[in-house]
Amino acid sequence: MEQARNTLPFRFRDARLEALPSGALFWPEAGLLVVSDLHFGKCARLSAVGGAALPPYETRDTLLRLEGDLETTGAARVICLGDSFDASEVEGELPEDDRVWITRLQAGRDWVWIEGNHDPGPVALGGTHLAELSIGGLVFRHIATRGAAGEVSGHYHPKARLKLRGRTLSRPCFLFDAERLILPAYGAYTGGLRSDSAALRALMAEDACAILTGPRPVAIPMPR
Template sequence: MNGTAFSFTLNGTAAVALPSGALLLPSERLLCISDLHLGKSERMARRRGVMLPPYETRATLDRLALDLDATQPACVVALGDSFDDLAASEALDPEDRARLVALQDGRRWIWIEGNHDAGPNAQDGEGHASLTVAGLTFRHIAEPGAAPGEVSGHYHPKFGLPGFGDRRPCFLLDASRLVLPAYGTYTGGLDARDPALRSLLADRALAILTGSRAIPVPLPGAQRVGQRV
């Protein structure tokens, strides 16, 4: 990964935070992504009459294809809110659907249920409420007081530093849990210092910024900030 990723250990399992926002477990040949929100432009048009350029699904799948080519996982875990709602999974453009099928070919593909897609979607693969692998439990929304080794998504955390420009999507990591950034193209975010997020994490936590490389920085304490999801 050309020195652009960040390696760490969570509950005894070696893991790698990729600059794209994906998580790799090398020993398990497992790649995890969260909050793809595929079909968001279709859902916005259907529910609100808001017309967004309908290319976010293709852009997200293009980025995922690059990660799959680079890591060659045997298993992919999509950590919930993979689709902007269940109807969006049925309304995928035929070309995007074919691309998703091709990405799934030859590997185990697990859809964790999220709050946007709480139920079986229209795509191939396995559906689970949560999944435990190699001492890590994958679920969509973090649970206060969860056992060590929790990996979750949902909050779309973002964080920035002076000199780094705008806030970037980021992983949030402490000694017992990890929160993934949103992987999808049309996703907002919640500041990592917001009490809803900061209260989940120990005092000594890291924000791992995504972008051209994964950059770990200490996460400050909570403050009152606005939400953009």
């Protein structure tokens, strides 16, 4: 399939991983798909506090992409790496169609919700709810911790900028060094934090790489 060819394979610790164009992470040996920061229900939360009603299509758009990635990879396990719901209370507000859709995607798959700062506490939807999870030497949690080894996290919504003769391209990106891998946000309405921001510079080693998402993901030295 078209998408399968456009993944970027890379090695992190001893794992052979693939960065997908959409910003999902695939681990073929483990049959595992990892997505971070879905932020379901972001529109609803923003409207709830008196802002304008944003186009309510973000959950649909995110689910469409997730469904596509699950089909192309055939993943049997899914980890949602935290901030899957924009706020704990909006989970119950998801329109029925979207809840059914999520349940359909979960069918026959081992599904884990890692808790994030936006969505601590268990969810009513199916799947296991955990603070963190270790698989084959890698630990999956929402927010990167100092001194961690072999850690896969999300939270920061990293993006990187690249100058192309006269224009600047900015794309959500993966960041990784020898010990740490940070996933881009997968949700539709999510802004990003530039890789040259102080927080990300402090977290990532000097020789960290960035993988820009997009039709063909590419790796570059992390812009800092």
